[in-house]
């Protein structure tokens with residue numbers, strides 16, 4: 372079946388970036404599933420998926436503006452440790468939740484001080500050109516419920 376709006380796509384992926392600082396893959400587990408045409412995956416990848424069929428294998432290179440956006444240097448901030456939601460042991464690279472004036476956000480610790488911590492509130496993949504190696508495993512029509520929920524259910528999708 373061909374990928375089209377409101378069809379559920381199961382696929383395997385290996386994700387790298389152009390600096391080779393990142394590798395993430397689904398291939399050591401089950402394929403992941405998403406509902407096409409509902410903004411469940413980054414826009415550039417959704418565009419590259421359109422029209423493909425079961426068994427297709429391809430590589431898609433996605434610029435930051437079609438993925439997680441550009442890095443915003445203003446999103447690197449020094450915040451009081453007491454504003455962190457869960458403290459635990461703080462170290463550079465740790466991902467923490469922080470209360471801000473715009474609600475709770477997720478950040479990556481850059482540096483830990485005595486009372487403050489420097490946090491990068493950018494998405495970890497912001498500013499990166501992403502390279503996806505994709506294999507389409509299955510394409511099926513979505514159920515009414517999936518369309519109402521705007522996501523895929525069952526294996527590789529939402530479980531609730």
Ligand code: ZN
Pocket residue numbers: 516517520522524529531
């Ligand atoms: Zn649901």
